[in-house]
Amino acid sequence: MIKELDISKIDSIMKIWLETNIIAHDFISEDYWKSKYDFVKKVLPESTVFVYEEDGEIRGFIGIMEKSYIAGLFIDTQYQANGIGSSLIKKCKEYYPILKLDVYAKNLKAVKFYKKHGFKIERERENDETKETEYSMIWELQ
Template structure:
């Protein structure tokens, strides 16, 4: 079940955030994520966050307007539709989604391409000095008389 973030989810969300970042970004010094942990913990409640709750939080998506500021899933639940379901939740809210993905994170790039994102541009992340791609998805909402559907 996808639901809105609750303050009681914060510790689990942060655990997933740290574990998934360390797993997906082995090309970045782990200290970078550890040093940013408290800042992210403070920012999470200020964002729009949805969690995948399957007898406990297994993944989450954080949004700042239509920008995906984070999408993280527990390793044991990856490649099982959790990430896709969370992106679809965001697609219900916005006509366009944007996300930055490190160029070396090919699994994430492939995931977003499969969700109909396209690569818009490439830049250098100033904090990590790693190349990242800006990806964009335009959501087409099909409108039927009396209802709205994706």
């Protein structure tokens, strides 16, 4: 079931956020993600966050900022490749006519996922903090 985040469960989604970032971005130091943890936890409630919950357990979530920017899509590693990410993207497409995001070029699995869902690469640039190449991608309602 997809619903908006109950803020009392923020620790559950932060656990998914940290673990997934470390695994998906093995080309970036684990310490980088750990250093961002407190900041993300603080600003996350300012976003619209949809969670995918089953049997009382959060299995994934997506955060939307400024009514169009996907700040992150994270699925618990044991539930990846089960359609949860696709369900969360589909839910967002019901609410927002334009969706944008930035994704690391080396995160091939994510780039492929977003392309499968109709996102197109708009531009390529270097991330100021990590110095890694990122793609800015966009999806627009047709």
